[in-house]
Amino acid sequence: MSEETLSNLLKEDRRFEPPAEIAEHANLRAEAYDRAAQDPEAFWAEQAERLSWDEKWDRVLDWDDRPFAKWFVGGRLNASYNCVDRHVEAGRGDKVALHWIGEPEDDTRDLTYAELKDEVSKAANALTELGVGTGDRVAIYLPMIAEAVIAMLACARIGAPHTVVFGGFSSEALSSRLVDCQAKVVITSDGGYRRGAAAALKPAVDEARAKSSAQGHTVEKVLVVRRTGQDVEWNDDVDVWWHDAVDAASTEHTPEAFDAEHPLYVMYTSGTTGKPKGILHTTGGYLTGTSYTHWAVFDLKPETDVYWCSADIGWVTGHSYMVYGPLANGATQVMYEGTPDSPERGRWWKIIQDYGVTIFYTAPTAIRSFMKQGREIPDRYDMSSLRILGSVGEPINPEAYIWYRQVIGGDRTPVVDTWWQTETGMIMISPLPGVTRGKPGSAMTPIPGVSAEVVNEAGDAVPNGSGGYLVLTAPWPSMLRTIWGDDERFIDTYWARFRDQGYYFAGDGAKKDDDGDIWVLGRVDDVMNVSGHRLSTTEIESALVSHPKVAEAAVVGAKDEDTGQAVCAFVILREEAGDGGEDIVAELRKHVRQEIGPIATPRQIMIVPELPKTRSGKIMRRLLKDVAEHREVGDVTTLADSSVMDMISEGIDSGKAED
Ligand code: WTA
Secondary structure, three states: OOHHHHHHHOOOOOOOOOOHHHHHHOOOHHHHHHHHHHHHHHHHHHHOOOOOOOOOOOOEOOOOOOOOEEEEEEOEEEEEHHHHHHHHHHHHHOOOEEEEEEOOOOOOOEEHHHHHHHHHHHHHHHHHHHOOOOOOOOOOOOOOOHHHHHHHHHHHHHOOOOOEEEOOOOOHHHHHHHHOOOOEEEEEEOOOEEEOEEEOOOHHHHHHHHHHHHOOOOOOOOEEEEEOOOOOOOOOOOOOHHHHHOOOOOOOOOOOOOOOOOOOEEEEEEOOOOOOOOOOEEHHHHHHHHHHHHHHHHHOOOOOOOOEEEOOOOHHHHHHHHHHHHHHHEEEEEOOOOOOOOOOOHHHHHHHHHHHOOOOEOHHHHHHHHHHHOOHHHHHOOOOOEEEEEEOOOOHHHHHHHHHHHHHOOOOOOOOOOOOOOOOOOOEOOOOOOOOOOOOOEOOOOOOOOOOOEOOOOOOOOOOOOEEEEEOOOOOOOOOOOEEEOHHHHHHHHHOOOOOOEEEEEEEEEEEEEOOOOOEEEOOOEEEEOOOEEEHHHHHHHHOOOOOOOEEEEEEEEOOOEEEEEEEEEEEEHHOOOOOOOOOOOHHHHHHHHHHOOHHHHEEEEHHHHHOOEEOOOEEEHHHHHHOOOOOOOOOEOOOOOOHHHHHHHHHHHEEEEE
């Protein structure tokens, strides 16, 4: 974000008081900030009491072996029991856990907590039958169907860490994850519905399995949900239908208690190198953090609220705020399979109206796309049930915030702009709806129990009114425990930058305004944020370079009105490839789609004769960003060859670039 936009942002002086009604009955009040700060461990112990433990912990936090934390040491619990059984035992078995809504109209399924318990138990029995034991990894590659939730909880129930791979990722991306975590079983479906059509998933699993075998890893079984009914290739040795294995299984299953630090799941996310990082979350701390934040930040009243988080289950938001947080809290929620505009543009708003949704959580990129379509569409629906709106994934610009509040929230609803990461597992910085005077564009302050700071290069807190790096200064229960199989990378990536202070470095830049409230500005490393999804510049560069015609590639995230940032690639072709041929740009875009997935497809590819590099050979992405954002190119004095930027500009003017 440029300095100019930044100062505009900080001039923002609109404030929104918490509505009296919400303030009066708020789950968490202003006193919690001080109470938590005075004795954080006591505060977290109090939050852990929200859960059912088979054995209570002896120690809240073991932080001796930094940065490897252990929370609720000695405690034992089962995450699936906490999300399902205990609500049934408490007499709430008839309460709806999931209002599942398929993309095709009238394709819906309500699951009560009692039904969910039966489904999860059956799936747990089926997985055991397939040979999955405690500690084995299970990959889940599913569309947004109820079985995705059931599968995750079934894994948790038997202590088999799951790794959910976003259904939009390619077979290549899937296979690299299968190999990295050595997944024994994959749970998938024939396909899913998107934009009115059935899109296949199973073929990608077949390919990924073959690719994994080529790398010496065998996926033993593939459990396949029938969703679309499309034809699938079948291998009797490996493939098993969900409806055969799960439907036949018993609804009786006794959940075993696991150690609080037992691995719950691995979620892959993009880092600054080409290889995605497997973020490891464990059981007790993660569930404590997600349950607490879901209750506090959304002020959840489980008896009356209908909650809806529009995130895909393949991302951390789907894990923390669709599965573990809300279900641990016994919430009733909506889960929607498809796209917002299918079969019509008002589909989301119709769902809010039909189901009486009271809390809605989505991403700024979605809000901006609705703004573009105009308020006439949401205005057709009665959304007066809404009381709290949430935003996540990228900075929300004040215009989008105001539109969200006014048009979707009828100017009644607080907007909670929640900052967090795959690594943090839970919301860290956010307004509290019953306490905070909201400022459009600011995530405000760390929530009670969390300690964050904005620091300079030396690790010192910056004064109000200044910017710097966002760090977390104390451990929190749902923090990542490591990067799967790579402790060194865990230390280097998050804990080396401010080693002396012992701070966790989030990779984001932020500014504190004159009141000390935090404005998150975005990544300061080579991670892009496209439509709220994290992508690594290096990962896309590696994908491009793996194409036979490409010699070198540099990728930058350029500002984009709709998606926040967009992928822009600069490519040097190999000499023998000549000019690459007429369709080179389309060919390369397709290649990236295949290597990673549609979300990584470059908006723009520019074929250039040279790339700007420093004398030590480092690509100067800053200059490429200037080009991609149509700005005058900045300071070029450190370039090894200062004529390069002219060559690039000329190359672009002469064609071979495509939007
Ligand atoms: C960005 C998604 C500004 C940030 C939960 C972070 C945000 C990255 C916000 C994590 C927000 C997330 N305001 N930026 N409210 N929320 N981000 O791991 O750059 O997919 O580091 O987790 O998204 O993305 P991730």
